[in-house]
Amino acid sequence: MTPYGDLLIGGARMRGAAATFSAINPANGSSMEPSFAGATTEQVEQAASLAWDAFPVYKETSLEDRARFLEAIAEGILAIGDELVLRAIDETGLPRGRIEGERARTVGQLRLFAKEVRDGVFQELRFDPANAERKPVAKPDLRLRNVALGPVAVFGASNFPLAFSVAGGDTASALAAGCPVIVKAHSAHPGTSALVGKAVVDAVAACGLPSGTFALLFDAGFEVGQALVADHRVRAVGFTGSRRGGTALMKIASERKQPIPVYAEMSSINPVILYPNALLGRGAEIGRSFAASLTLGAGQFCTNPGLIIAIEGAGLDAFIDSAAAALADAPAQTMLTGGICEAYRKGVARLSSSPSVSQVSAGKEGTPHQAAAALFETTAAAFLGNPELQEEVFGAAGLIVRCHDHGELRRVVASLEGQLTIALHVDAKDIDAASQMIPQLELLAGRLLVNGFGTGVEVSPAMVHGGPYPATSDGRSTSVGTLAIYRFLRPVSYQDFPVGLLPAPLKNVKAGHRL
Known part of the structure; x- marks a missing residue:
């Protein structure tokens, strides 16, 4: 599979209409083929519109279907084979062992979140039954579940071309939560991003999901990222990068008519x-x-x-x-x-x-x-x-x-x-x-x-990769491990709903249940 320089929007390849750029081999400074074209504001708008249309369908997919989708992405990444490893080496200067290890971690993350989805615990289903005899006021029927926030904008990181990039931890946890994802690829490794992006798009099609469930955008500057964070249909952001970049996105998100959370990992001297x-x-x-x-x-x-x-x-x-x-x-x-x-x-x-x-x-x-x-x-x-x-x-x-x-x-x-x-x-x-x-x-x-050093972050249910500002924008969260799914969820309570009107996961919940 040869990387191409096109955007992926609505499951289709689309040439960007903004400025073009090329990957640079950091070992020798040479330019690499093909050229990549940045997305325009209109193309960002199209990706966001399709993600918003996909959201009500994707968020209600069965847990099994969603888990299979994550596993299909993992298999698709492995199927690219050595071409992905070689392209990542050329675009980053990182050695083969590091890239192969990162590929294994990326695939492992996707499979771990598939398991988390199947377990269903993240939904936090709760049922507190009604009591008409309670005095002086009758007690209502209350049921609760976590629901997906909405489309998520993910920014690929420069230092992890796979594990914190197109199908990395932010994307995996957002998709696991039921959120469509729009990735802004990092301009330092666009070919690697294109190869992985194609694997995700193929998984979307193979699993019969809405085409807006995933999109991949390119840009050599800041315009695409800024437009994504400002778009009213995007409901959360995952970012790994500099403090300057993270705080800039936080400012845009906070000034929206409806502010949204930005989960930014930024700066730490450990x-x-x-x-x-x-x-x-x-x-x-x-x-x-x-x-x-x-x-x-x-x-x-x-x-x-x-x-x-x-x-x-x-x-x-x-x-x-x-x-x-x-x-x-x-x-x-x-x-x-x-x-x-x-x-x-x-x-x-x-x-x-x-x-x-x-x-x-x-x-x-x-x-x-x-x-x-x-x-x-x-x-x-x-x-x-x-x-x-x-x-x-x-x-x-x-x-x-x-x-x-x-x-x-x-x-x-x-x-x-x-x-x-x-x-x-x-x-x-x-x-x-x-x-x-x-x-x-x-x-x-x-x-x-x-008696150790922080390098090497185990992908585990018990891992926290986060911390108080400026390490991250929100020290209550993590970008590594299964707890990361909660960044892209919010609780909704359903009071006195007839069974026919309840969301499917809450219909058969037993009284006093807390999953």
Whole structure:
């Protein structure tokens, strides 16, 4: 299957009528075929209109039919074969193992949500029966279920061309909830997006669903995304990207006549707190593990460990020496796009030029299209006095904050913004000190972990990939795991409905039932 440069609207290929662009191979800067044409405002309007028409039908599909649809998408992605892997490699510079692993994760997510749909628990069916004898007022018959919000706009992420893109977690969870999806593909990997988009459209047709259940739009700029979020038929947004991009979409959504939720994953430096006894016992080992995590995938993970907080001492020195040595041997890596690479270099230069920051180590230099890892250190006092040091540098750059004692460490932690993850490295003798921090850390992050690093997000019913602002726009939600389905649902209560008028799932619910 060869990728094409057309939009997918109403189950059909349609050439965009806006400006054209091409994918760029980040390893060498070369342009790739075919060219892609952006959607016009009228084409966005058409996709939104078809999604709105599809919504009342799709949201009431049986749970079995919806689950089979998700499984059909998974099978369609696998059927593309090696062509999908090779195209994704060329468009992102990511290695084969990473792309194959991400494909497996994408397929696994779809199948996991199919299971979630079949279970039906997400509907939260409830029945509180009437009681005509209750005094002084008779008790009504009340039944409740969760219903789909409506069409959802999903923005493909730059750093995950499959798992957070066209058929990634946002799309899978929205479709599982009963919401049609309109995807705005990321311009960095349009060919990969086109291949996956075709698999979704084929699944829509094979399952006999309305053609507006899914659409794929392209755009090299911001106009399509802005138009989607502003369209009155779109009822929620899923976004993974920069804080600037996420807050811009939030502003558009909040200024609509009917504001809608934007579930945006945006910015996180994922602090790692190293406790003294853990450092004394295995500081060098932790340092090597940190370096491996920092450089994994050129540091282009939302959960990359960008900040180390620790108390000064021999253990911290051992950690730094070990991490510095490992990073000095780390080869430069190709980043996802030239723009991301340039932004990373500017972030490293900003840290290098700060008078309160010292560079500890740097990785090996590579080609003009690659970036080297970098590690810096500063004092707690300097960190507390300079908010800019909290800004994310997207890539393999880390900052160590040296603290004098536990009190200073706690003040540094208290100054942090919301995070996706916070990791603790502890030994048995550190447990008491660490336990005092847990209530504070729960306020700061969506996932806390011990003796590890946040890179690698397990797709699980118990996973939270979210956190307080600015990690995400809504810290009550997650974009990974089955809990993600609840972002695209809302509860509706039905009072004193005759059985014939009740939605099918509520007709046979037993009194007192809570599914």
